[in-house]
Amino acid sequence: MSSAPSNDPFQPLKADDPAVVGGYRLAAVLGAGGMGKVYLSYTPGGRPLAIKVIRAEFSEDPEFRRRFQQEVRAAQRVQGLYTAPVIDSDTEGAQPWLATAYVPGPSLAHAVARHGQLPLRSVLLLTVGVAEALGVIHGAGIVHRDLKPANVLLAADGPRVIDFGIARAADTTALTGTGVSVGTPAFMSPEQAAVGTVTPATDVFALGQIAAYAAIGAPAFGDGPSHAVLYRIVHEDPDLGRLPEALRPLVTRCLSRDPADRPTLTDIIRMCHEISPEPLRQGEDWLPRAVAGSITERHQLPAPAPTPPPKPTTGPAPTPTQYSPQPPAPGPAHPYTPTGYAVAAAPTQTGPGAPGAPGFPGTPGGVPAGPWQQNTHPQGYATPPPHYPSGFAQPGYQQPGYQHPGSPPSGWGSPGFQPAGPRPGRAGLIVAASVIGALVVLGVIGSLLPDDPDTSGKGDRASSSSNGASSGGGSGDTADSGDKAREKPADPEPVTYKGIDMTANYALKLADHPPRPQEDTGSGVSYGKGDFYFYWDSLFGDERVGSANGKLVVLKNSQKGSLEVCRQETRYTEKIDLEQLTSGSQICVLSKAGHIAVVTYRGKAGPDDPSRYITLDLTVWRNAEEAQQS
Incomplete structure (x- = not known):
């Protein structure tokens, strides 16, 4: 810069x-x-x-x-x-x-x-x-x-x-x-x-x-x-x-x-x-x-601008949550708060003297209220310490549906505030609920009656279809949904291959059993033909892995490669520089043929090895998705 x-x-x-x-x-x-x-x-x-x-x-x-x-x-x-x-x-x-x-x-x-x-x-x-x-x-x-x-x-x-x-x-x-x-x-x-x-x-x-x-x-x-x-x-x-x-x-x-x-x-x-x-x-x-x-x-550094006093409030009084600090996202709080500006009390603060803690001065029962909620930031919002999400406590921001623990209901104490009365139409709702309850009771009683001898076959079919019925649902609808669930194919079983050595400028296809790297002849300078390839440029030393028939996702360290994880990921690419990978790095491979695999990178040949290759483990779920039309 x-x-x-x-x-x-x-x-x-x-x-x-x-x-x-x-x-x-x-x-x-x-x-x-x-x-x-x-x-x-x-x-x-x-x-x-x-x-x-x-x-x-x-x-x-x-x-x-x-x-x-x-x-x-x-x-x-x-x-x-x-x-x-x-x-x-x-x-x-x-x-x-x-x-x-x-x-x-x-x-x-x-x-x-x-x-x-x-x-x-x-x-x-x-x-x-x-x-x-x-x-x-x-x-x-x-x-x-x-x-x-x-x-x-x-x-x-x-x-x-x-x-x-x-x-x-x-x-x-x-x-x-x-x-x-x-x-x-x-x-x-x-x-x-x-x-x-x-x-x-x-x-x-x-x-x-x-x-x-x-x-x-x-x-x-x-x-x-x-x-x-x-x-x-x-x-x-x-x-x-x-x-x-x-x-x-x-x-x-x-x-x-x-x-x-x-x-x-x-x-x-x-x-x-x-x-x-x-x-x-x-x-x-x-x-x-x-x-x-x-x-x-x-060396003659300018100082941060001083924090101005809070602006006078005009218009309707704010609700207690409007100026209250919002809870941070999960994660460790920063060990310090930068100086040079006013900061509203951190939501993670505890113990005596913490806003909202028992015995906090001027707050009955420890409920924060009154002027302390309006901090001295020029925009009038709480300034988070470092590492808090940047969306936290922005101007005019109020976390949806959040009420500060122990705070009165929103609007409490505002001029003209009245507790909400009964909502209209509650009597009608009660009557409707009673009718529905009676119908449910009648249905239960009917199911306990013995079957008619002349319709024993129908009774068997009804019993069969009602086995998966949810409470209050019709048996016909439930049978349809059960048939659809049975029609959905189960996930394929994974097949794992350990210690595959892939030579430079070779590729493999996920459909092969076992997958054998094949030489990528006639496929151009930097792109392979297979579902997963290893490319090396002998002139410039460029090394990468990629897919010519699908897409790749490098998983984060916190993720464990699985069929579900690979299906959910959307951070697609077609090639990855080898220098991005370390031993144990995992890559999802999603081929156009519908196969899904997790490639675990184990390393590459040493500088003294006469061959140039990478070593990987491969887990494949074949036909896990519908094949894409080419």
Whole structure:
């Protein structure tokens, strides 16, 4: 996410900006980009945070939400000296958000645009720091995918890499086909620009671009329309004419078109030390004085806006539940409540002094009532602590049908309030109920009478059909429904196959018994012919599983693969990158022929194995659904 388009690093909140995100009161806008907007906030202890709120378009995509949850969990494992750690997040709310430590420094893009190219020592320390950050990020199983100058912040003690993994959450979602690009064209790798393949070597190419950008003051493949830049990246050599001679071998290797020819991160760090005429040590003098001045500007943080007093109430008095805090969704409450703004008493609060607890001051019998229900939030609603659902306590929101425990009936105590009297027409209802009851009693008595000898056959049939009858129902209707229930076929029995080794570019069909992976000849470069295939691109290292005759669903860790679970899922896709899977991951496969299977991924061949294959367990329910018409 890019920095705000102004020399002032802190932009005021606008009318369409939220005042609070996840319980954190916002103080300013830090920047905006294709994925969303970044705000400044604070922890209860006063430490500044950068809160990234994802765009609503992405939030509405279920595949994005699933991937975003995965990436946030992975990002929380990244704890490097040159990364901004993830502090808090909400992946379930109306608009997902992610809070990281605030880095008081400009982005590399902002620094170069304002002050021009950096000296050699700064470029080398920048490159070493970013390489070290990528080592930690890759170690957590994440490929950045969108490493660019706007995602490298220049702090007083070295660079910080931010937004790692977030671009992956948007990759291959529905939005990528509607004009929303993943990755910045000027800093994409050739394989990423051409076929969308992403590996750790992709980030090495971007690192070479960043080093060149910092030393030259411009992108190595030039500016212009995205399609023109992408064409040059794929087909032409970079313009390194203005690059310092000492940096050319390093940058040239990083910008190799073949990912296999690019150096490792360890090699990059070693080469930087060899290039430097003096020992490389990070310190507060690693940046030119003018750029360091931008860091000072970012230390002068704006405070959150003070909370105004409650607005006077006009019109009819509110009901007791209108301002009462609503109960949170199940789950652990956040251990603290951000400071700097008024918060209504949390519904989970207990013990003496808690609103609604026995002996709460000014509330007879512990029933909350009166002015305490109107908190001091400017919109007049309860502000939830972090991790509460974002729909909780919104302006004017009242949970349907919810009455605060122990509260009087809604409207009690309002001017002119009268207890409800008897509803009209109750006498008629009583008479009708009496008639129906009498008919039921007569029916029961009739069923106890002995059958007529002349109609014993009919009596047998009536007895047979009444066995499944529900109380008060006609025997004919019940017989019909029983016949329909008997007509519905039972679920097929599952068949399980353990330890199937599937070679790269092979596929299997769920109807086969046992399923034997077959070579996928003549099926194109990246798509198989079977119900489930394993594809590997030997040139770019791309690995994926998919289905050419159905659809797939990657199950969550909390789910256990079963026929019912697979039938209920709707998060469909046709292909899955192998890097998304870990040992034990389960995938529902729903074939067009009506077969349903659960694939349990067990792992892939080791680096020293001469064959490339994956191992999986397979449970199949054959003919579980109607076959789709082709």
